[in-house]
Amino acid sequence: MEPSCRVFLASEAITSPKLLISLISRLTVVGGSTEIPRAKMASEDAVRTRILNHMNKDHVYDSKLYLIHRLSYPKPLLLPSNPAKVQLSDIQTTHLTINIDDVAKEIPFDPPMASLSDSRVRLVEMTKQAEAALGVDRDMVSITPVYLPPRGIGEWTLLFTMLSCIYLLFIPSTLQPGGLLYSTILKGYPWIADAMYKQVWWGYWVLVSFHVGETLWFCFGVLGKIWEVPGVDIGTAALWTIDVAIHGFYALNKWKRMVRRQVKKNGKKDH
Template identity: 35%
Template sequence: MATPDAQEAAAKDRIMKHMNADHQESIRRYIEASEKKSFYQVRDAQMTDINLNHIKISYGGKQAVIPFDPPMKSLREARERLVQMDKDSLQALGRSDITITKFIPPYVHLGHLANFTQCFLTYTFFGRPSNFKAGSLLYNNLLFRLPRFANFCLTIQPYLFGVMIIIHIFETVLMIRKLAKHGLTPFELIWWYWVGTCFVEGITSFKRLDGLIAEKTREKEAKKH
């Protein structure tokens, strides 16, 4: 029969393995909130110890000790305490409890795909004024039949392209902030998908993300009943 010390050691090991394997984002948030660290500094955070008084987390070659207030009476309280700590961390960081874990591409919505394609072609053709001059592939294969239109495009090129870049950079910054609120960082491939498509298509990427957030919110609310 296992001794109390052995049982406690096994319980601690289970808790730490579970947290490090399935709740890495929570561990990072504990450090971000309690130690005022950035997501970059805590990217490799791992729980290394837990007892009735505190948890220990290693990150970036450092170690943080986060106390339980008040101390636990038993490790059976760990789940409830750690969940509450995560809620407190989310509140302190100003983040949502809805975490984004997947990317929805523009082709799932016909209108979004049309907008993405239109924006992509605008970037491609209006990115260089030489595209509307004789000698370019576009002019030689298509626009040579429409010289007035080619000249019109050449005239508006710097204004159209400049305004589009400014607007889409602004939207991309908003997307980055929104993704951060919902737990995504540049260390995750999904972050790059959302940010990259936002830079191309702009507002329609927000519509898909908002739809995903609404879906996850409904699922979360349904679990409470």
């Protein structure tokens, strides 16, 4: 616009209220266009602050999990006793930034998020993927595995019965003439001893097949997963292994009962 035209319009605006109002409204629209991005930025900042506060208060476990899964940090980082200071310091639609002992580490989102409002779904998804890949569980991280000895008449009776069965199956000669059981408990009942002796072969293989299989699964599928996190002392692990070898499925259920009790004792937090 020529300078002379600007002067003319300015002078006309002074003498023409309608033109002055029109110019002011145009300036308001032009100036107001910057308010939309500012409002959007303020909204994203509020969402970001809320996410950071929530994660750093209740979900440090998740931040540690991302470091282990995506950046190959050692698994014991998950332990509550680990001295490393971990904090989620920033989150963008393309990545999140986690500080570990004041060293910033970036973890990209693949694919990037459309907006920060997608953060909750994405972070929960990342946590599930990491837990599946690492074989860890939020509930197990802070528990201390303990052994549950036999309690009550029922469990002691079951233990005696199982030990007796093992004795019979692994030392079947006790059911033959001159054997311990043949000469004591079954004295005068040779037909019972003979009938039991004839069943030893299938009882032996049933016990070996099931209990040995359950024991191997317990050692590698259960103890193997928690050996580092949360960790289990060798004495407790040995007692549970012996218990599973003797009781089989019953001992595995008792282990689950112990885990539920320890989890309840420590409390549980979810997203």
